[in-house]
Amino acid sequence: MELIFMPYVPVPKDLNKVKSKVAFNLTKRQLICFAIAGGVGIPFYLLTKSHIGTSLAAFIMIVIMMPFFFCAMYEKDGQPLERILKNYIGSHFIRKRKRPYQTRNFYAELQKEIDERKKEEMNIAKSKKEAAGKKNTTRRK
Numbered sequence: 001m002e003l004i005f006m007p008y009v010p011v012p013k014d015l016n017k018v019k020s021k022v023a024f025n026l027t028k029r030q031l032i033c034f035a036i037a038g039g040v041g042i043p044f045y046l047l048t049k050s051h052i053g054t055s056l057a058a059f060i061m062i063v064i065m066m067p068f069f070f071c072a073m074y075e076k077d078g079q080p081l082e083r084i085l086k087n088y089i090g091s092h093f094i095r096k097r098k099r100p101y102q103t104r105n106f107y108a109e110l111q112k113e114i115d116e117r118k119k120e121e122m123n124i125a126k127s128k129k130e131a132a133g134k135k136n137t138t139r140r141k
Contacts (some may be wrong), residue, residue: 029080033072041065
């Protein structure tokens with residue numbers, strides 16, 4: 001009796017987490033960030049290695065390129081780093097920290113509308129009385 005082993009391929013349960021790979025098993029976002037890192041770091045290295053030495057230039061190049069690599073790889077709860085930073089900066093520096101819970105009181109608005117209608121009705125009744133009073137005074141003369 002022969003045992004046949006079937007290949008095991010893990011399939012993620014949530015297909016929203018699956019990213020399409022473009023080249024070298026990297027996503028488009030990762031390729032762009034790595035290209036930017038290379039575009040910034042390599043010229044820095046080539047321009048500074050003769051002035052500050054090869055090892056120090058390489059170390060500084062790595063330090064300069066690290067934020068771009070981090071930006072390419074970091075993702076939390078399906079959000080990339082720049083979206084997380086945008087939300088953080090917005091919530092801590094741009095918008096107010098204390099946001100009181102405010103409700104829209106529908107009944108107060110209805111009461112205000114009822115009061116306004118009563119005032120209008122009173123003004124109309126008052127103007128009718130004044131008009132009737134003027135008519136009465138003109139007839140007496």
